[in-house]
Amino acid sequence: MIKAGIIGATGYAGGELVRILMGHKEVEIKWYGSRSYIDKKYYEVYQNMFQIVDDTCLDDNMEALADQVDVIFTATPQGLCASLLNEGILSKVKVVDLSADYRIKDVKTYEEWYGIEHKTPQYIEEAVYGLCEINREDVKKARLVANPGCYPTCSTLSIYPLIKEGLIDPNTIIIDAKSGTSGAGRGAKLDNLYCEVNENIKAYGVAVHRHTPEIEEQLGYAAGADVKINFTPHLVPMNRGILITAYASLNKKATYEEVKAAYDKYYGSEKFVRVLDKDVCPQTKWVEGSNYVDVNFKIDDRTNRIIMMGAMDNLVKGAAGQAVQNMNLMFGFKETMGLELVPMFP
Numbered sequence: 001m002i003k004a005g006i007i008g009a010t011g012y013a014g015g016e017l018v019r020i021l022m023g024h025k026e027v028e029i030k031w032y033g034s035r036s037y038i039d040k041k042y043y044e045v046y047q048n049m050f051q052i053v054d055d056t057c058l059d060d061n062m063e064a065l066a067d068q069v070d071v072i073f074t075a076t077p078q079g080l081c082a083s084l085l086n087e088g089i090l091s092k093v094k095v096v097d098l099s100a101d102y103r104i105k106d107v108k109t110y111e112e113w114y115g116i117e118h119k120t121p122q123y124i125e126e127a128v129y130g131l132c133e134i135n136r137e138d139v140k141k142a143r144l145v146a147n148p149g150c151y152p153t154c155s156t157l158s159i160y161p162l163i164k165e166g167l168i169d170p171n172t173i174i175i176d177a178k179s180g181t182s183g184a185g186r187g188a189k190l191d192n193l194y195c196e197v198n199e200n201i202k203a204y205g206v207a208v209h210r211h212t213p214e215i216e217e218q219l220g221y222a223a224g225a226d227v228k229i230n231f232t233p234h235l236v237p238m239n240r241g242i243l244i245t246a247y248a249s250l251n252k253k254a255t256y257e258e259v260k261a262a263y264d265k266y267y268g269s270e271k272f273v274r275v276l277d278k279d280v281c282p283q284t285k286w287v288e289g290s291n292y293v294d295v296n297f298k299i300d301d302r303t304n305r306i307i308m309m310g311a312m313d314n315l316v317k318g319a320a321g322q323a324v325q326n327m328n329l330m331f332g333f334k335e336t337m338g339l340e341l342v343p344m345f346p
């Protein structure tokens with residue numbers, strides 16, 4: 001049994017981490033970190049935890065936390081983990097950072113897209129990008145994991161096999177993405193008020209969204225060259241879920257069987273990536289509350305382009321579920337432990 005601490009346990013991603021870890025038989029949560037609710041009972045923040053969690057919220061003292069646990073999750077705003085981390089902490093515990101602080105290898109790119117100064121760039125190189133299906137062996141050896149972003153997880157997994165197999169031209173990729181509002185966190189924001197979101201759909205961050213360089217970097221590794229994409233996210237009136245529809249030019253005429261074989265090559269034995277049957281389009285409802293990413297594709301012979309689709313739950317595979325998957329790998333637990341969550345429907 002290992003002990004875990006969560007800094008940012010009161011946010012949406014941290015809350016989901018609590019829910020998942022409560023069902024993990026090898027983990028005990030020792031620290032419910034917060035900024036606004038210090039000394040309050042955790043269940044007062046989330047009454048769904050009434051009579052389930054009786055602990056009191058603590059602060060973000062990562063030094064003190066590192067003496068008491070084996071793993072620390074940071075589910076906090078961009079920049080916080082980078083401002084707290086140091087060698088003393090990393091020598092004692094493993095860290096899974098759910099923010100973007102260690103995802104992008106080029107610090108200038110991070111600072112430019114996030115508009116903040118990186119406080120501990122010395123750890124960027126060592127951090128492993130925790131997209132488990134692709135970087136599994138490195139995650140197993142890591143003491144610091146950069147848990148991938150929600151849109152980048154869904155986008156990269158939906159597109160990756162086709163770049164690796166040379167089937168598409170990566171510089172023709174256009175990603176149209178949609179997210180439920182839990183992706184924006186629990187903090188009050190005008191754009192996320194009921195009247196702004198309900199019965200509405202809107203693009204945001206057009207051509208400037210901070211996940212663009214993260215997706216480009218990951219697809220670039222698959223291509224073995226720099227990649228530039230168009231990425232447009234939309235906010236939709238749902239609680240959870242991400243759907244991506246991506247378009248790219250095929251390098252040559254391809255059949256359904258060839259493309260399907262590429263997906264099967266990478267995901268055939270993956271528990272959490274489901275390549276759906278022919279012509280079945282992924283839906284957010286089919287993955288809600290689970291760690292699955294559903295992917296599929298359709299070839300458009302008229303234009304010699306391909307449409308790639310992916311759906312997942314932003315709070316599970318897009319955040320807390322993937323963080324637990326990473327923790328399982330880092331501690332040598334069965335990778336699926338605590339994550340065998342059956343999707344909710346309807």
Ligand SMILES: NC(=O)C1=CN([C@@H]2O[C@H](COP(=O)(O)OP(=O)(O)OC[C@H]3O[C@@H](n4cnc5c(N)ncnc54)[C@H](OP(=O)(O)O)[C@@H]3O)[C@@H](O)[C@H]2O)C=CC1
Binds near residue numbers: 011034078149183187
């Ligand atoms: N929501 C999502 O779908 C996803 C989120 N993430 C990432 O996870 C992280 C958290 O996101 P999310 O849960 O949505 O955000 P929320 O706004 O819901 O939660 C933020 C959390 O951080 C805490 N916090 C804020 N400032 C501080 C501080 N100075 N010291 C200590 N704790 C602090 C808050 O504490 P308190 O409430 O007590 O003030 C809260 O627990 C972000 O980096 C986000 O990018 C990643 C993938 C998907």
Ligand SMILES: CC(=O)N[C@@H](CCC(=O)OP(=O)(O)O)C(=O)O
Binds near residue numbers: 098148149181
């Ligand atoms: C709907 C919404 O606002 N989504 C967030 C992305 C989710 C998130 O928290 O970002 P990370 O995955 O990088 O941690 C956004 O667009 O900034």
